[in-house]
Amino acid sequence: MISYDYYRVFCSAARHGNFTRAAEELLTTQSSVSHTIANLERQLGCQLFRRTGRGIELTAEGRRLYEFAAAGCEQFQRGEAEITNAVTLDSGVIYLGATEIALRCFLIGALGRFHRSRPGIKFRISNDSTTSAVEALRAGSVDLAVVPSPLSLTHPLRQRPLCSFQDILIAGPQFAALRGRKLHLSELSGYPLICLDRGTTTRAFVEALFHRHNVPLSPDMETATSDLIVPLVRENLGLGFVPEILAAEAIEKGEVFPVPLIEAVERRQVCLAVNESRPLSLAAKAFERFLLQEGRIGGR
Numbered sequence: 001m002i003s004y005d006y007y008r009v010f011c012s013a014a015r016h017g018n019f020t021r022a023a024e025e026l027l028t029t030q031s032s033v034s035h036t037i038a039n040l041e042r043q044l045g046c047q048l049f050r051r052t053g054r055g056i057e058l059t060a061e062g063r064r065l066y067e068f069a070a071a072g073c074e075q076f077q078r079g080e081a082e083i084t085n086a087v088t089l090d091s092g093v094i095y096l097g098a099t100e101i102a103l104r105c106f107l108i109g110a111l112g113r114f115h116r117s118r119p120g121i122k123f124r125i126s127n128d129s130t131t132s133a134v135e136a137l138r139a140g141s142v143d144l145a146v147v148p149s150p151l152s153l154t155h156p157l158r159q160r161p162l163c164s165f166q167d168i169l170i171a172g173p174q175f176a177a178l179r180g181r182k183l184h185l186s187e188l189s190g191y192p193l194i195c196l197d198r199g200t201t202t203r204a205f206v207e208a209l210f211h212r213h214n215v216p217l218s219p220d221m222e223t224a225t226s227d228l229i230v231p232l233v234r235e236n237l238g239l240g241f242v243p244e245i246l247a248a249e250a251i252e253k254g255e256v257f258p259v260p261l262i263e264a265v266e267r268r269q270v271c272l273a274v275n276e277s278r279p280l281s282l283a284a285k286a287f288e289r290f291l292l293q294e295g296r297i298g299g300r
Contacts, residue, residue: 002043004076007069009036010048014066018055091120092283097133097145098125100227101202105165105245106270107146110294114287121283129224130201137275143284145273146291148201148243150208156277161269162295166244167205169259170229170251174236182260185215192238194229195219202226205268206241213263230256243268 012022012033019033026033041048048062058066098107103125111123126133126142133145138157146162153159171178175191195217196203210217220238223229229240230247234255250256272291274280280288 002040006036006040006043008073008076009033010040011066011070011073013037013049013056014058014062014070017057091122092281093122093124094144094281094284094287095142096123096125097136097142097147098127099130099133099147099201100127100225101148101165101243101246102146102270103127104227105148105243106163106294110291113294114290118283118286121287129199131199134273137273140275140278143280144288144291147271147273149269149271150201150205151271151273153273156275157273158276159271159273160292160295161271162291163270164267165270166267167202167241167265168244168247169239169241169261169265170233170247170256171239171259172233172236172256175239175259178259179257182262184262185210185213188239189216189218192220193218194221194223194232194238194240196226196229197222197224202241209263209265 009022009026012025013019016022016025019037020030023030023033037049044061044065046061047059048065049056050059096107115121126136128136130147130151133142133147134151134153134157136142137145148165149161151159169183169188171191195206207217221232223232226242226246229242230250232238233240233242234250239259244258247256247258251258272288272295274288
């Protein structure tokens with residue numbers, strides 16, 4: 001098989017119509033270019049260039065070869081450029097699956113910091129439930145998933161904690177009589193309660209909390225996403241459990257207020273989930289390392 005370097009030299013000489021200028025472009029000598037072309041002609045069994053008063057020109061066979069070789073060399077050069085960009089992390093696309101809680105509690109800030117250091121890398125983010133994000137990770141539709149606990153992943157999926165957050169119970173102004181009081185979970189049966197739909201990790205977390213204390217859970221309203229709970233509570237439709245960071249602005253404005261519980265509410269974690277059966281791109285691996293580092297820094 002003829003070396004690719006022979007064709008690279010041939011294309012440069014054909015483009016310039018001059019062995020000397022080809023040598024300058026290729027950072028070699030004119031004699032080396034002449035020697036390479038002679039070897040290529042010998043292996044192909046035909047003459048590719050003829051000398052003219054102004055330099056060289058392609059023969060009929062040379063023109064025919066150049067049509068194919070030029071296209072091939074261009075594709076090789078484009079491939080080399082893409083790989084170089086990937087290795088230096090100047091470009092690339094990362095596909096992420098993430099929940100609203102993960103985005104608000106950790107991921108949005110981390111994305112901003114990563115983008116400032118690697119502005120050429122693009123993201124495609126699917127904002128969905130934990131279940132959907134994990135299914136997409138298993139199917140290979142996303143490179144990484146950032147989701148809240150509780151999680152129960154099986155091989156080849158693996159999870160690593162990134163940060164912790166606290167769920168709190170909040171109420172709207174109509175329930176002002178609860179300000180300053182600490183309630184038992186059992187007392188919540190006397191108030192309307194807003195929860196996420198069944199099948200979500202947050203709903204499972206709340207159900208486990210009530211179950212541990214032998215308190216029945218019977219929500220009056222169910223919603224698909226966590227970001228709807230604060231507006232619903234603000235409109236006095238019920239009390240709701242929500243990550244503290246999602247309610248912080250509304251609490252500061254006095255639109256809702258926290259209701260402390262006597263029973264302890266465990267902190268949860270935002271986790272990075274990966275599929276160990278699928279290799280990551282260089283960009284995705286760099287982002288994985290970045291997220292784990294951010295998690296370590298934030299946990300100090």
